[in-house]
Amino acid sequence: MDLKLYLKEKKEAVDGFLRDYIASKKNRRDCPADLCDAMGYALMAGGKRIRPILSIAAYEAVGGTSGNILPVASSLELIHTYSLIHDDLPAMDNDDFRRNKPTTHRVFGEAAAILAGDALLTDAFNIISHAEAPAAILIDVIRELSYACGPEGLVGGQSLDLILEGRKAEKSEVEYIHTRKTGALIRTSVRIGALMAGAPQAELGYLTEYGEKIGLAFQITDDILDVTGTMEELGKSTGADDARGKNTYPSAFGLKESREIAERLVNDAVRAVENLNKKAEPLSDSEIAKYILSRRN
């Protein structure tokens, strides 16, 4: 199986959905043009679409076949994008660049950035509510997603991350932050794919473990890249975590142990989905996992 081609095809499908989403919003003219522009700018700024791709791959891994997964998977990118817009705000991480482009608030102003984030978060749930699937499944998806990106998930992780800035956190606190700030949404992306396909409990269990470990490995790799990467590769400033006194895996565990933890997590993740059938190849041949570990941005 050609994983590069697989990732490219899925990314194009997601990009297509998101492009249509913004275009039809602009056409209907019921959303103020400036707001639509800010939403579209952030959404189409060149994201890797890892979360939607993981969701689609999990869906296919447990036998899902219809195209119904696309809107739901794409909505995960709205959530991810909203969280980046808000995280980059001056009152939060105060980042000027993201993916080699000025951040949303640098282009459209802070108020527009706050509102664009709010709008994307809200619209994610609207998109899911329109998906063609049994209502009971969609409610499961919404329950799952709203928990993963709420105060016990993504927002909670981001909150503790800011609270502990400049103060040496316990290792358990660093783990709390990481499993939630990034891990929760990635774990849920995988689970939502499985839920949409109506996966039996055992398969959902394997995929949950996969998502959990991949999610944490993803954030640890992010931390490592912030230390070892260049601004050109990352498209945003590096060394920012250290300058801000952020509690990262490298700061808590050291660079070497962080690398080992991430590798171990990825190996465990791959093993967790070995029991799934051939369709799980994009997950189980460890290509996506390796991609996460070896990525440069």
Place this chain on the structure above:
Amino acid sequence: MDLKLYLKEKKEAVDGFLRDYIASKKNRRDCPADLCDAMGYALMAGGKRIRPILSIAAYEAVGGTSGNILPVASSLELIHTYSLIHDDLPAMDNDDFRRNKPTTHRVFGEAAAILAGDALLTDAFNIISHAEAPAAILIDVIRELSYACGPEGLVGGQSLDLILEGRKAEKSEVEYIHTRKTGALIRTSVRIGALMAGAPQAELGYLTEYGEKIGLAFQITDDILDVTGTMEELGKSTGADDARGKNTYPSAFGLKESREIAERLVNDAVRAVENLNKKAEPLSDSEIAKYILSRRN
């Protein structure tokens, strides 16, 4: 019927639900304490709970009887509170006081206020997803609510309001802003009550008209109070709209005509629900409507 008692009872039920929501969140200790505190501060700052009450009244007006409406109705207050927290931010309306108390960002800082808003918005959908009702109805509710508070609704209205600040807007633009900034969520609160009760199409229609007109009247009254009220009555600074060059009904239509428009809207609203049965009394005897018009804060 004693409307004052009715409003008091419903408000207490909603307050109770919200108090339990925050308390159980704190007890579970899975949400960072500071984030929980900021959410609770804003949520329990003395809101009138108009949206949940309207939702419950609409539910009862079309024969809904179970307590299942309470979580869904209360979730509307999470949405309303999130929108106030974000609107008060320095980059937005930059308000220091709300309901005679310092605004959330004045007490907890900007980052915590942004995150508390994000968390409340997200949790609103989580609460609905846990409500005891057929999944198909809950999906209708989520579709409705996410549209009403998304970029074509609440966020869109707030966005255009900020974009047009300091510039004289067309009357149609003022109408756009008002029907969305406040009107959309109130309209939807009424409709969600009806949806939760499984109201037939005709009754949903009456209630939709009611909610639409009440919602617009509510915002016009807000504008009028900003001109005529005192800070003590309102619990926030007055004359702020004018100082900011906001496009309000008084600025577009004059104070006298604004009052007439609001009264006409309320009369029309009351007429719209005259066809409903006795249980619609809290809506149809115009008491809630009058309360909206004559309120001092």
